[in-house]
Amino acid sequence: MTFVLNQREKCGDCPIRHRAICARCDEDELLVLEGMKSYQTFEAGQPIIWRGDDLTHFASLVTGIASLTRTLEDGRTQMVGLLLPSDFIGRPGRETVEFDVTAVTDVTLCRFQRRPFEGLVERVPHISQRMMEMALDELNAAREWMVLLGRKTAREKIATFLQMIVRRETVPSQNVQDHKLPLTREEIANFLGLTLETISRQLSALKKEGVVEFIDRRHFRIKDMNALHMASGDDADGGVIV
C-alpha cells in the first residue's frame, strides 16, 4: 500500500487497465496481466494489510475507499493517505508494508502476485516510469499535507479537505454540485490531526456562514467556492498539485 493516484479514468474494462498503470492500453504487456489477476473484497472497517505484513501482492483499488494510517501505542491515530478507486497499492522493491491499510467502505481489489508484476515493471520501461510518476505524485501530496498538519488552523484544514473532496470527485458525479464526504467525522479528524468535535464544530460554522450547505450528514454542496478557497489558507496559484 502506498501510492495514491489521482487518476479516475479507465481505458478498458479491467481495473488494471486504468491509466494508473499504463497510459497506453493496447500494450501487449498488459495482456500478461490478464492471466495473473484475481479479485479480493473487504467489508467496511476490515483491515486489508497491517504494518509489517509481507507484501505478497500488488493491487489496484477497483471500488470503495481505503485508508493508510499509523496508530501510536496509546491509540492516537493519524491517516497518511486516502485510497480511491484506481489508486494503486504496492511498491516495487519493498518486501513489507509501513502503514496499516484499512477498508473505509466495502472495497474490491484487483490483485497480482508481486514477483511477476515486479518482473513486468523491470522489463517494461514505460510502466516503471509510470510507477515513478505515481511515487512522486504521492510524495508531493504527503508534503502538501505536512504543511497542512504543521501550520494550518482547524478552519483552514477543513476548508482544504473539502476542496480536496471536490477536486478528487469521489463519485463520477450525478449532480455536479453535490459531493459526498467519504469519511466519518472521526476519520476526517484523524486525517486532519484534529478531534471529531472540532470537525463537527467547524463544519457547522461553515454551514452557518453559508459557505457550504448540507443535504444530509454525508452530502454537501459548495455555496461559495471563493469563500472556501479563502478559508483554505493556500495561495492563489498553488492549489492543484496533488
Place this chain on the structure above:
Amino acid sequence: MTFVLNQREKCGDCPIRHRAICARCDEDELLVLEGMKSYQTFEAGQPIIWRGDDLTHFASLVTGIASLTRTLEDGRTQMVGLLLPSDFIGRPGRETVEFDVTAVTDVTLCRFQRRPFEGLVERVPHISQRMMEMALDELNAAREWMVLLGRKTAREKIATFLQMIVRRETVPSQNVQDHKLPLTREEIANFLGLTLETISRQLSALKKEGVVEFIDRRHFRIKDMNALHMASGDDADGGVIV
C-alpha cells in the same frame, strides 16, 4: 529538490559516486557522469531553488545542509525535508520544483544537466531502480513526519527530532556521543510545526531532567537514550525506517 536519502557512505572521491546514486561504483555509466558534472556553491541562508522554478539540473549535495520548505502567504512556514550531504536533488520526469530549497549552512552541490542525466536514468535499469528506492524512502519519511506533525506532543516531537539527529549523524563523528544541532531554534520549530519558544522550553526541560546535556547552544550529548526514546512516543520496534 526532492529526495532525501539516508546514506552517508561514499564509494569514491566524487560525490556522484556516493552510494546515493549508484551502488556499484565501477559501472561504466558513471564515467559518463564524470564529464558532465559541475560544482556550485551557496552561502548560508541563500535560496537554491524557488517553488515553481524550472528544474534544469539534478544535483547531489556534497557539503552543508539545505532545507525543503513551504511558506504560506502570511509567513507561516513548514519545513518538509532536510537535505544532508549525499542527498539528492531532482526528480525524473518533472519540469518544475514544488518546494523552496534553501541553504541552511554553506552548501556545495555537484550538478548535472537534467536531460543527459535523465537519459542515463532511462537507459540504466539499476540507476532508475535506485531512484525509485530513494523516492520510496522519502515517501516513508514524509509519512512518518505526518504522524509526528498531526498527533505528537511538543515533547514527543523534540525527542523524535533529537533521535533523528543522532541517527543521521550529521558529522562523521569525532566523539561518538557528541552531536550537533544542524538548525537554529526557529528552523527546528518550522520543522516540527511549533514555535521557537516552545523548542527552547522543551530543550530546557529535557536538560533539567538529565535526558540530554548541552555543551553549548548547538552541541549536545544524550545522557539517557532510553528516556529519550520513551519520550519520542514511537513504539519499540518501528523506530528506524527513514
Place this chain on the structure above:
DNA sequence: CATCTGGCTTGATCTGGATCAACGAGGCTT
C-alpha cells in the same frame, strides 16, 4: 574594551482546540 546584533531563554498571559459530558437523530434489530 564597549557596543551591537542575532540567536536564545525565561516569564506572564492568552487562546484554539482538546476534553468531558449530555443529548439527538437516523438506521438496525426484534
Place this chain on the structure above:
DNA sequence: AAGCCTCGTTGATCCAGATCAAGCCAGATG
C-alpha cells in the same frame, strides 16, 4: 413500534502551546 446502536451535534471547561515581552549571552564590529 420500541429499543438500541453508531454517528453527530452542542455546551462547558480545561490546558498545551502560542503570543507578547523582557533580558541574556557570545561572537562580531568599531
